[in-house]
Amino acid sequence: VNLDPRSIPYRLLQQGGSVVLVLVFVVFGPAASEGGPVGLAIGLGLAVLLLAAVTGWQVAYYRRYEYELTPDTFDITSGVLSRRRREIPYTRIQNVDIAQNPVQRLLDIAEVRLETAGGGESEARLRYVAATEARRLQDEVGRRKRAVATEAATRSEGAEAAVAGEPGSRPSGVAGEPAEAVVPDSEELFALQNEELWVLGAVTADLRLLGVLATIAPFVAPAILEDLDPGLNLLLVGGAVLGLVALVGAWLASGIYAILRYYGFRLVRRGDELRYERGLLQQYSGSIPLEKIQTVSLAENVLARQLGYASVNIGTAGYAPGQTQGQRVQSAVPIAKRDRALSLARQVEPFGELTFERPPKRARLRYVVRYGLVVLGLVGLLGAGHLATDALPWWPAGVLGLALVPPAAHLKWANLGYHIGDEHVVTRHGFWVRQTTVVPYHRVQTVVRSRTVFQRRRDLGTLVVDTASGGGLRGSDAVALDLDAGRAATLLETVAARLQGALADQRARPRRESEAVG
Amino acid sequence: MTRETHDPADASSGGDEPRGDGEVSTVDDETPTDRERSQPEDAAGGESAPADAEAAVGDPETAVADAETAALDADAAATDSAYAAGGEDAAADAGGSGNAPPATDYGADRGPVRTLDTRVRLKWAGQVVLGTAVLGAIGGGLAVAFEPVEAWMVLAVTIPLLVLGLGWVWLRYRLWAFQFRTDHLFLERGVYRNVETVVPYVRIQHVDTSRGPVERVLGLSTLVVYTAGSRGADVAIPGLPAAEAESMQDRVKELAVAAEGGEGL
Numbered sequence: 001v002n003l004d005p006r007s008i009p010y011r012l013l014q015q016g017g018s019v020v021l022v023l024v025f026v027v028f029g030p031a032a033s034e035g036g037p038v039g040l041a042i043g044l045g046l047a048v049l050l051l052a053a054v055t056g057w058q059v060a061y062y063r064r065y066e067y068e069l070t071p072d073t074f075d076i077t078s079g080v081l082s083r084r085r086r087e088i089p090y091t092r093i094q095n096v097d098i099a100q101n102p103v104q105r106l107l108d109i110a111e112v113r114l115e116t117a118g119g120g121e122s123e124a125r126l127r128y129v130a131a132t133e134a135r136r137l138q139d140e141v142g143r144r145k146r147a148v149a150t151e152a153a154t155r156s157e158g159a160e161a162a163v164a165g166e167p168g169s170r171p172s173g174v175a176g177e178p179a180e181a182v183v184p185d186s187e188e189l190f191a192l193q194n195e196e197l198w199v200l201g202a203v204t205a206d207l208r209l210l211g212v213l214a215t216i217a218p219f220v221a222p223a224i225l226e227d228l229d230p231g232l233n234l235l236l237v238g239g240a241v242l243g244l245v246a247l248v249g250a251w252l253a254s255g256i257y258a259i260l261r262y263y264g265f266r267l268v269r270r271g272d273e274l275r276y277e278r279g280l281l282q283q284y285s286g287s288i289p290l291e292k293i294q295t296v297s298l299a300e301n302v303l304a305r306q307l308g309y310a311s312v313n314i315g316t317a318g319y320a321p322g323q324t325q326g327q328r329v330q331s332a333v334p335i336a337k338r339d340r341a342l343s344l345a346r347q348v349e350p351f352g353e354l355t356f357e358r359p360p361k362r363a364r365l366r367y368v369v370r371y372g373l374v375v376l377g378l379v380g381l382l383g384a385g386h387l388a389t390d391a392l393p394w395w396p397a398g399v400l401g402l403a404l405v406p407p408a409a410h411l412k413w414a415n416l417g418y419h420i421g422d423e424h425v426v427t428r429h430g431f432w433v434r435q436t437t438v439v440p441y442h443r444v445q446t447v448v449r450s451r452t453v454f455q456r457r458r459d460l461g462t463l464v465v466d467t468a469s470g471g472g473l474r475g476s477d478a479v480a481l482d483l484d485a486g487r488a489a490t491l492l493e494t495v496a497a498r499l500q501g502a503l504a505d506q507r508a509r510p511r512r513e514s515e516a517v518g
Numbered sequence: 519m520t521r522e523t524h525d526p527a528d529a530s531s532g533g534d535e536p537r538g539d540g541e542v543s544t545v546d547d548e549t550p551t552d553r554e555r556s557q558p559e560d561a562a563g564g565e566s567a568p569a570d571a572e573a574a575v576g577d578p579e580t581a582v583a584d585a586e587t588a589a590l591d592a593d594a595a596a597t598d599s600a601y602a603a604g605g606e607d608a609a610a611d612a613g614g615s616g617n618a619p620p621a622t623d624y625g626a627d628r629g630p631v632r633t634l635d636t637r638v639r640l641k642w643a644g645q646v647v648l649g650t651a652v653l654g655a656i657g658g659g660l661a662v663a664f665e666p667v668e669a670w671m672v673l674a675v676t677i678p679l680l681v682l683g684l685g686w687v688w689l690r691y692r693l694w695a696f697q698f699r700t701d702h703l704f705l706e707r708g709v710y711r712n713v714e715t716v717v718p719y720v721r722i723q724h725v726d727t728s729r730g731p732v733e734r735v736l737g738l739s740t741l742v743v744y745t746a747g748s749r750g751a752d753v754a755i756p757g758l759p760a761a762e763a764e765s766m767q768d769r770v771k772e773l774a775v776a777a778e779g780g781e782g783l
Binding site: 445 | 701702708710711712713714715716717718720721745746747748753
């Protein structure tokens with residue numbers, strides 16, 4: 001099957017930019033100005049040739065790009081000059097994602113991306129097929145994937161066998177009716193409502209900047225205004241206002257970005273995968289195979305917490321589409337009332353009530369000392385600045401910043417916590433953005449207890465439960481900070497033992513059942 | 519290393535006390551070597567069960583260890599027990615000394631707590647010496663070029679650094695310990711940040727050995743264990759005698775396959 005013919009003009013348009021640049025160069029460049037009409041003609045001729053070449057290349061690309069759904073694999077044959085033939089086994093395809101920007105939507109075409117577990121990049125990108133064809137591919141690949149898996153399971157050789165014995169083990173009825181003819185039921189789990197979208201926009205801003213500004217401004221502003229001459233003063237005030245405008249602008253921009261990005265967000269469970277759609281301009285549709293889910297985490301920033309909202313992120317193994325590399329976390333619920341978000345998270349990973357244990361109070365003392373040192377360090381810097389430039393005579397007033405230390409330490413401490421459930425270990429941390437990470441025991445990779453010199457002084461330790469997901473900015477790492485060192489050691493053993501227990505349970509159950517959810 | 523120079527019988531019973539006693543008494547350098555020589559025969563027998571892992575893995579290493587290292591080790595063991603008795607629970611290898619309760623509970627059916635080859639200290643010390651030498655050379659250059667910097671200043675910086683660095687090497691070696699337990703590999707290391715890692719055999723993706731030029735000269739090898747985890751995805755055990763690293767690599771592979779038992783990621 002070829003790509004959609006409409007992809008030719010679109011791809012041309014994409015390259016149009018560079019072509020136009022060349023044209024401009026030809027018409028207004030040295031050849032035209034110095035060579036006179038002849039030069040211009042030659043230039044135009046060259047430009048036409050170039051245009052023809054580019055068009056020809058695109059047509060050739062289109063004609064020499066073919067894909068095919070075989071019983072076991074997704075085959076792609078591509079390349080204008082150097083040919084490439086790929087056979088991607090269905091069982092290895094994790095996601096089929098569809099992306100559509102406004103222009104593509106106008107042309108009714110879409111990009112299809114096939115993601116496999118390996119690597120940080122899409123395994124294959126079909127640029128571009130008709131929008132309906134994209135949906136068909138998404139469904140079809142999912143269906144065949146299940147068919148192959150069922151086939152393999154019924155032969156009781158495990159899913160791996162289907163891949164290993166590829167050409168020979170052609171499943172009997174796959175081409176037409178697969179072994180599993182049941183159409184997977186789709187169930188809508190979540191749809192972003194309008195007011196939620198607005199809350200999302202308002203709440204998304206990176207509040208840390210504003211927080212910093214709000215803390216510093218009352219200190220700095222009046223003091224600066226007093227002892228500088230009016231001209232410089234004006235400049236400074238102007239600068240401050242500009243900075244404020246920039247901050248508000250950044251806030252607005254990030255809010256608008258979030259609204260555009262998550263407009264019309266829907267999360268649907270379809271068979272053994274979650275599927276989501278989102279986006280106002282750039283439309284995006286992706287899938288998350290349930291069996292690849294490693295962690296579920298709840299993120300609430302300060303504002304959202306005040307309003308009682310939370311978002312749910314899912315950490316998967318391997319590559320997550322639509323994310324920058326190495327960040328294997330994707331949004332399952334951009335924002336919802338906390339209860340709703342929680343119940344949704346529970347549908348994905350059925351964890352029980354969360355009751356958090358906090359670190360011992362001496363951990364809080366540690367933060368007091370830490371923040372206190374930071375403040376004193378800053379005051380020291382101000383003092384040094386005063387000595388060097390004679391400005392900032394009010395520098396000792398910086399010590400007042402120490403008043404912020406105890407509440408800051410308390411907030412940090414109060415948002416920490418961990419919970420050892422029957423089937424999950426849960427950790428929580430962060431004041432600005434509170435992250436609650438749920439890790440099922442059977443997803444644990446390694447368990448780490450670490451103690452720095454300073455932690456050892458207070459007999460504290462940090463427990464890290466590592467999964468195949470994690471890392472990234474929104475970090476789905478399960479980290480329990482500053483526990484009692486002995487407790488951390490016990491938990492190290494407990495989590496490791498429960499991992500073994502969970503794996504044993506899974507082995508006892510039939511394979512398919514263990515992967516289905518609910 | 520002395521910690522492996524126990525009777526294999528002790529290893530399978532897993533008791534810490536008998537081993538601890540034995541170790542303190544093996545401070546004379548004759549006994550360990552004799553035991554080492556006698557071990558390879560036992561290895562063939564205990565190959566299959568994971569619980570015997572350490573015994574099997576331990577053998578080639580002890581077999582290649584020469585009397586000289588053994589003597590060094592005996593020395594180290596003596597300092598070790600003194601260290602543990604001093605109440606520092608960070609020394610997880612305290613299990614070897616027997617007179618201080620270990621920080622982590624080492625139960626039955628676990629292998630001996632093992633440390634690195636003593637020669638790894640040479641490598642680390644070499645790094646420290648090289649680092650301070652470079653610093654000293656820069657300082658020397660400054661002393662020549664600028665009036666205010668004088669030779670004693672340079673020495674005043676580099677010599678304490680060197681001492682600190684060597685102390686760090688000594689501590690780092692002291693604190694490095696690992697153990698093959700029933701269903702996971704346990705490691706502890708780190709001076710500033712003391713890290714204990716549990717790597718379940720089920721989670722091991724593959725195992726490498728690597729040898730840098732310095733390590734080759736010293737006859738050492740580094741074992742790297744990879745998991746699919748995001749952080750700590752690779753765990754390295756430096757300073758293993760080359761032959762032991764290889765047999766350990768095979769052993770870990772076997773353990774990983776056995777633990778997996780057909781279960782996917």
